[in-house]
Amino acid sequence: MEKLLDRISDEMRNAFEAAGYDRELGKVTASNRPDLCEYQCNGAMAGAKQYKKAPIVIAKDVADKLLDSEVFEKAEAVAPGFLNLTLKNEFVGAYVKKMRAEKKYGLEETPSPLKIVLDYGGPNIAKPLHVGHLRSAIIGESIKRIARYMGHTVVGDIHLGDWGQPMGLVMNELKVRDPKLVYFDENYTGEYPDTPPFTVAQLEEIYPFASKRAKEDEAYKADAMACTYKLQSGQRGYRALWNHIINVSVADLKKNYEKLHVEFDLWNGESTVHNLIPDMVEHMKQGGYAYISEGALVVDVKEETDTKEMPPCMILKSDGAALYNTTDLATIKMRMEQEQPDKLIYLTDKRQELYFEQVFRCARKTHLVKEDTQLQFIGFGTMNGKDGKPFKTRDGGVMRLENLIKEINEEMLRKITENSKKENHEMSLEQQCETAKIVALSALKYGDLSNQASKDYIFDIDRFTSSEGDTGPYIMYTIVRIKSIIAKYAENGGDVEAVYSALQTPVNDSEKQLMMELSKYNTSIEAAYEETAPHKICAYIYGLANAFNHFYHETKILTEEDASKKAGWIALLILTRDILETAIDLLGFEAPERM
């Protein structure tokens, strides 16, 4: 379905042409001044030079051609040369009615669907998730959903940190604590036990402990490195133990990501590609790309146009060991072979931007990817506390994600309980808890996603859980309110299904405003995809929620005596609800029935 803006731009272009000007000048944009008009066109000013005429003269010429327009109620030339546009009610009503009939409310899926691999999440095995992992999960999930909705095929890969030094540290500490474990007996040839010799809680305690000790104790560190080596070189017992670590840790990670409604298609990690590394390194040497510099194997990725420093991309450390770059490059190789993607997207902290630039250039130079494979890095900013510094717990430690979620759930429950007493929407305690979880997730995700991903933002639990202002709970409240009205309509014998076709020409201004917000749906979602900017969806639904609440206050819906008018409004409410719920699904959360 043609976008509203394109439709009215067409109308405007025709008018420019009819008045004897270049039709390309007729581009219409949303109004910057809603108090003056609904849409605007600045083409007259852009064309002033070309036609050596005052902009206002051109604008007037064009406006004259629009007197009988079926689209514009009013097209007014205003100094210095703006065309202020007001749409016809019939036109807006018809557009919205057509949206209702379309599968995705008028959004066109992409004409050229891509296969995309999205790398996000990036947790480390044996380390608890902390707030640093939150943004990657939330933003990545949303980007994935938006791209899919646009018609692309997206494979989300969590890319676990499961192969490096931390593994050796954990295994070594397990060995120190219980050297008799069968995994460490190199002469053992039997089957290893099915049950792991530790719990998640123990695992999470062991890693920081071992990490700390390794920094103080050289011999201990050397033992840990030896463990890493034994694992990577394939010793049975170490592999078996490592499998336990992975299984226990992944089960726990899945549980936590589930709470966030974050779902990965692939649970690959660094370990998945370790056996691809030798061949890849050989390829880089054979191709003449890699050379030894200061003892390490590197590939130059500097380009002449660089204004910034671009250190070479390191492939192997001087001791011959693999590093982050190595596994990332090998992962690219694997993804190209297994998924044949058109595009690879990496979502990490923005501090890794230079690093990924190196990796991308290296991948291109060494032909790990095809010429036309797109490589995109999306860097997100830090989540800060109220003091503007990276988010910490009260005593200054790293906040575990689990605890953060617990805190926000509790705060939300407190607010809901309070309100349940005040209003007549009483719920059982169990219902309140369930609702609190749903609304808390919206608070958390909306609070994050409503900011531009690349910027740092302040995590403020009080603000995010408040239903006042531009927040998740406000959106939730609006949806719940709509649902409540629709339910009452049905209770009083209204046929909610039959009402779909009842959408009408708007009869008052706030109804028209609401419809115009609705009609921006396809444009907004598409822009959010093009710019990988979930915050644009937040801005859209916030505007829509506002338009609805405004409409609601001006219009007595259920007491309306004219049945067809009432049905038209209910149909409008249903469409608003559907669009809001579709949009929040793209952000990765959902609305409750009541709150």
Added chain:
RNA sequence: GCACCCGUAGUCUAAUGGAUAGAACGGAGGCCUCCGACGCCUUUAAUGCAGGUUCGAUUCCUGUCGGGUGCACCA
């Protein structure tokens, strides 16, 4: 030291080169005999500084000040 990113009301945040810079919170003041007041309405207040390009700059360029980040064997 070099490079990159960011400076918008008291706070938080938006704006493909377009009008009087848009919201939110906070402050001030209104609206429930009426569909959910977790709402709505009114009001208050901002582009770090100095130049330049342009008919027109928060946006592009230069300089400057402030903040953040990065600069090969960590990930």
